[in-house]
Amino acid sequence: MKRGLLFLFWSAVLAGLLAGLPAYAADQRAADGMIAWPHDEMVRALGIFIPQRMNALDVPGASVAIVADGKIVYSASFGTADRRKGTPVTSQTLFKAGELGETLAAYGALSLARDKLLFLDAPLSRDLPSRWLSRESDDRLVTLRQVLTHTSGLPDNVAHPSRRTSFEPGERFSHSGVGFLYLQHVMETIEKKPFDDVMKARVFGPLGMTSSTYEDRSRSGIEARGYVPLRFPVAVFYLPFMAAFLGVLGVVWAVMRFTMRPGRVETTDLLWPLVLALAFAIGLVWYGLGFANAAFMIGVAVVYALGLGALGGFIFYLIYVVGFVRSRQGVIARGRSRSPEMALAFAFLSAFVVSLAFLDWTLGVPRFALLDDTTPNAANSFRTNAEDMARFMIEIVDGQEIGQTMRNRMVSERVIVDPTFSWGLGIGIRKDQAGETLWTRGSSLGFESLMVIDPAQRTGVVVLTNSRSGSELAQQVVRNVLGRDGVWALP
Numbered sequence: 001m002k003r004g005l006l007f008l009f010w011s012a013v014l015a016g017l018l019a020g021l022p023a024y025a026a027d028q029r030a031a032d033g034m035i036a037w038p039h040d041e042m043v044r045a046l047g048i049f050i051p052q053r054m055n056a057l058d059v060p061g062a063s064v065a066i067v068a069d070g071k072i073v074y075s076a077s078f079g080t081a082d083r084r085k086g087t088p089v090t091s092q093t094l095f096k097a098g099e100l101g102e103t104l105a106a107y108g109a110l111s112l113a114r115d116k117l118l119f120l121d122a123p124l125s126r127d128l129p130s131r132w133l134s135r136e137s138d139d140r141l142v143t144l145r146q147v148l149t150h151t152s153g154l155p156d157n158v159a160h161p162s163r164r165t166s167f168e169p170g171e172r173f174s175h176s177g178v179g180f181l182y183l184q185h186v187m188e189t190i191e192k193k194p195f196d197d198v199m200k201a202r203v204f205g206p207l208g209m210t211s212s213t214y215e216d217r218s219r220s221g222i223e224a225r226g227y228v229p230l231r232f233p234v235a236v237f238y239l240p241f242m243a244a245f246l247g248v249l250g251v252v253w254a255v256m257r258f259t260m261r262p263g264r265v266e267t268t269d270l271l272w273p274l275v276l277a278l279a280f281a282i283g284l285v286w287y288g289l290g291f292a293n294a295a296f297m298i299g300v301a302v303v304y305a306l307g308l309g310a311l312g313g314f315i316f317y318l319i320y321v322v323g324f325v326r327s328r329q330g331v332i333a334r335g336r337s338r339s340p341e342m343a344l345a346f347a348f349l350s351a352f353v354v355s356l357a358f359l360d361w362t363l364g365v366p367r368f369a370l371l372d373d374t375t376p377n378a379a380n381s382f383r384t385n386a387e388d389m390a391r392f393m394i395e396i397v398d399g400q401e402i403g404q405t406m407r408n409r410m411v412s413e414r415v416i417v418d419p420t421f422s423w424g425l426g427i428g429i430r431k432d433q434a435g436e437t438l439w440t441r442g443s444s445l446g447f448e449s450l451m452v453i454d455p456a457q458r459t460g461v462v463v464l465t466n467s468r469s470g471s472e473l474a475q476q477v478v479r480n481v482l483g484r485d486g487v488w489a490l491p
Helices: 002-018 039-057 100-114 136-141 144-148 177-191 195-207 231-258 267-289 291-322 340-358 367-373 386-398 404-412 470-482
Strands: 061-068 071-082 227-229 324-326 332-334 362-364 415-418 421-423 428-432 435-444 447-454 459-465
Touching (some): 039 061, 039 071, 061 386, 061 470, 100 144, 100 177, 100 195, 100 386, 100 404, 100 435, 227 231, 231 291, 291 340, 291 367, 435 470
Antiparallel strands (some): 421 428, 435 447
């Protein structure tokens, strides 16, 4: 009888969880998160919850690991690494983990600081034979602490990195990928070896992270393929395009309004706004994403426009050329529209409305788009799997390899950004009513990941996905496993 009641109770809990309701808060044990459940019940619940949410969010593949009390208590893989090939995600599948690689690089740099090869508050340039930063003043000021706490003033764009600061180093928090490119150069110079070899010797090897790397593994067959929804490249390209087009068109109208053709804009006057808007959008995407990623994003946007044009042209043909129009009696009849402009506007508006139904289509990121990441890059080329990251979380909890002193400094020496958010020496810190969690979120084209650690409870969760939609999945999994509300993201 008791077993039956217990079964019914946990069935109700799981049903509420799947419905997005906090039903698991019905008793104190579950209110602490699924990590407090009996192990078998947590495994069964996650085995239902994660695939259900992946299907709802259209996430092709995911890998999840949970640690507690210095051990990996859960590790599972879901879905496909490559939909075209039908390759399943396994425990060995590598995911691009973006900024998670910065946290690993910070740990490696702190091991150099422990060995007195780097110093937190000395200029990073002290051991460089030549200046890496553009300005001598920056060279004298930027320190390891500022890079790790993202207060260096260096920019975030690693596709086209500028080597000069945008504000006084140490003045405020601003995420900087270029700062970690600088740190990578310093670490390679000190150790006299490539960055990936430095990380193998100082991080991956000692922690048993046998699969992790900053090098391209896309040809190995064990690296997952990234996926993005169609709406993402469409928005990335056409939002700046429309903003630029309307801005330039406004200038043209103003010129015409107060010069030779007051209040009139001819069709030919749209040419320059169109050309300038295209140039602006292409340049912006290229600058922000790099050549290969931009080629993919712009290519998708162009194909979308061509499809929109073809559909709009077909609808116009039916309305104006063939002459299918609605009569006054509300029935379809033959009869050419008297206004080609109105027919054209209606046709393309209709085509756009139809296209909205396809914006959630998921597109695989092609291999050529990875060309920007073939060189090891501390800021965005990190590849890993969930079990490797679980071993790193155990080290962050226990500090056995780097030592408790340096591990504690990684968390305690922080920059306060707001009452709930701060950044330590390479890792984010989020505060809520239940206490503090340590976290890093990784983002790369077609990949989203999240690592959250509760040091007080000695627990942690890492979620790796091969979809831009995976960010929400990762947040949901972490919230339910740790029993925490909120979002782990930069303010």
